[in-house]
Amino acid sequence: MRKSRMDFGRRLLVANFSAGHFLPIIFYLFVALPIHAGEKWTGFRSDGSGTVTADLPTRWSPDEGIAWQADIPGYGQSSPVVWGDHVYVTSSEGPWQQDCQVHAFDLQSGENLWTTHVEATTKVENYFRNSRAAPTCCVDESGVYSFFANGDVTAMTHAGKIRWSTPVIKTFGEVDNERGVASSLAQTETHLFVLVDHHGPSYLSSIDKRSGDVVWKADRGDRVPSWSSPVIAKTGKQAIVVTSSADTVDAYDAASGKRLWQLDGLQGNHIPSASVIGNRIFVGSTTMYGGATDEDAVAGSNCCIELTEDDGKLGYKVRWGAERANSYYSTPLAFAGYVYYVNKVGVLYCVNQESGDQVFAKRIGNPCWASAVGVTKPDGEQLVYFVLKNGFTIVLRPGNEYDQVARNQLYDASAMMDARETAEKQRKANTVPADQAKPKSGPEKVFAGMPESQLHQMFSYGDPMVYGVAVARDRLLIRTGQTLFCVGQQPKGVAK
Template sequence: MANRHRRRLKVWTLTTLVWNAGLLVGVIGFANENWTSFRGDGSSVVQADLPTQWSPEEVTWQTEIPGYGQSAPVVWDGQVYVTSSEGAFQQDCQVHAFDLRTGDKNWTKQIVATTPVENYFRNSRAAPTCCVDDSGLFSFFPSGDVTAMTHAGEQRWSLSLFKKYGEVQNERGVASSLAQTDDHLYVLIDHHGPSYVVAINKADGSIAWKTDRGDRIPSWSSPVIAQINGRKLVITSSADTVDAYDASTGEALWQHHGLQGNHIPSPSVMGDRIFVGSTTMYGGATDADATAGSNCCLKLTEVEGKPSFDFLWGAERANSYYSTPLAFAGYVYYVNKVGVLYCVNQETGKQVFAKRIGTPCWASAVGVTNRSGESLVYFVLKNGFTLVLRPGDEYDQVARNQLYDREAMLEAQELAAEQRRANAVPSDQVKPKSGPEKVFAGMPETQLHKIFSYGDPMVYGVAVAEDRLLIRTGQTLFCVGG
């Protein structure tokens, strides 16, 4: 107990020093006001006063989202943005804006998809998360359409990547989210075909640069922005490699290869460290030891003035599944496909503990420091429960919170089933499947739901802004706190 108390005291002291340093700058604007892209700034670490306990009756507000979508929310100046799609071929892409404080819908805008994508629960459905800045909102859909809008919903420009560079060969669809700098958006397309990373000028939708990656295997991970000595890098962890590109020119700077299973989790950046997530998956990575070692940490360095990296460690036992690893308060957290949480030491990669927490996370965990200097980790599980943990060498659960009750869950299941039926692809228009998907093509939907735990309602993404936790399922947006 004494050792445990000293460990907590050390964490508390460090976070208090950080907090006190922040007080020297000023107390105004403590809480993160905006959440500008997938996982915020790419770290999923914020300052906020979030509640630690709640029940379905204590949810601040909830609002229905037309259609169905898997993107996470983004927030700018009190407005929350999410995307969704409708139609048998997701031809109706939608962007929605909600009031952060009330949940009222401010507007919905339609974007006509330029490339059809089957509306099927095994496919990505409006999965890429938007980016937002002071000029407006930037959306990306599995149809390959990138669109810029003002905060009032007026379209500024639209670009069809697939019409420009060719359709993707990825039967599960495109789910990679946008990354951004002040001037550019970045899109990663890895598939069975000519793969690439591309930079788009925010001002007018023109292509700033495109760097080819050769033929790859399908991947759904998202790029993230890192920085070393003032130089911004685009980091991709995808299709068995980690790559760095110059954010201004697209120059390929370095590559770490030999990984296995980093097709779904995205890289996480904290300072000069890159944390990579990998998972075993059907038709892909199957070696548990190799996959564990691919959950690794790289350090950004320079060699003779050129960006480089050092491989610091590969985890002894870890598996990320869909959610991105979280590096926070001296630890790195991973959740696997059967709901086992792995915690490793951030400096060494040595396992600290492993704990079964129930269902897996599709939404990435968030590390939160509140005004008291307390550090907490929020894991929003796929089934809507949120675990709040205190970082440490032992599993220290503060709370387990329910988002919706059984009645609401059953209603959401029926609404999702109705949406699938209404948007079903006519049998004579269903494309033949190949690869792993060919095995599942003839199975009943109920059996596939059971095999892959795809039962609605499912939590796909979260965001934190103005002391509020936003949680998004396929058809509903929830707000806790504030």
């Protein structure tokens, strides 16, 4: 196994050298410090690092430590984002997900402040294995920016008033992706970035935050369908859009859309996104049905890339490929000198951040669909929070051994049964009539005739499922398909 990992790593290094990217390293350190949780959580994994400074609780249960929980209309798979006292999440309803919704909740009380409806410009089947409001919003001082599987990017004020809406997929053509679009938005101060990779003309596009105009569109050719999200890196004053998707990692100039470099030869980076810490990019990959099957190549594709610069030309260097790591749905977390990956059966892999050597592997009981968060407390203590798909949270102290601080339950059996019943009723109400549903394509074609109950068992579906998390004002926000939970001290006078 070790030899295979090293062979794959050598192939990547040879590719770098051949492409002229094996360059002298000049460090252009950009912001690597975690943002303060009291201010904001601005997008998917906040700033793309998944790290934060906060005084989060380490222990809670269904009866203690939950400040509030709020029902979310419809169904959604996106993560929360936060600006000030506003928490934003998305959902969708209707057989074709034609009713797209953005919700604002009060961080202190959980009160639903407003819901704004966006009428979809394209149809996406409301099917439990499809993307259902999966892309995570971006938020800034001007408001919140949403993106849905139907391809509409919409800007709203913090009061929920629509400023503009841009129909990206309607403009650039129908998407052939058997599970729908799930890539979240990335942002700079002035622009949003949308990634669409599918069996057809794929692209990365830039949208002006003020007007909603498409500034540039970078064509990516026909691709393997992918659901990972772009992330922003910076070298000096230059912003770079990094995409880890469909078997390559690409870097684009955020201002012009020019591709700066591409690393190919990867396998399995269709779901996990890249993490950016300092001048390092950490790539996540996984084995999946109908996709990558070479386990050694997939493990090596969980790699570390270093940004380089030579005489003004930006490039990269592959530092290592992991030996056995596998990311499945969640994005790898680089934190406190280690990189953490969780595979599809709930095995946590920890590797050394500098060398990629495995430190330990430990079964933690369930996979993570939400990405882990690295937390630095005010007193300097560092902890990692893994919120598992089944609602349990593992709190881990970073180190060379598995050091579990706590294992916390979010909801009890009764709440789980209620959530399951509610989700089942909603699925039935939103079922597309059989004579109107499009034929399934790709791997989904194999499952088209199977009963839903069998598919739930095969792929471990079953509500409630945790899809995303955020941290704000020393509180942990956890989102299932139809509920938003807030873990933290309950304010006086606020009913749970």
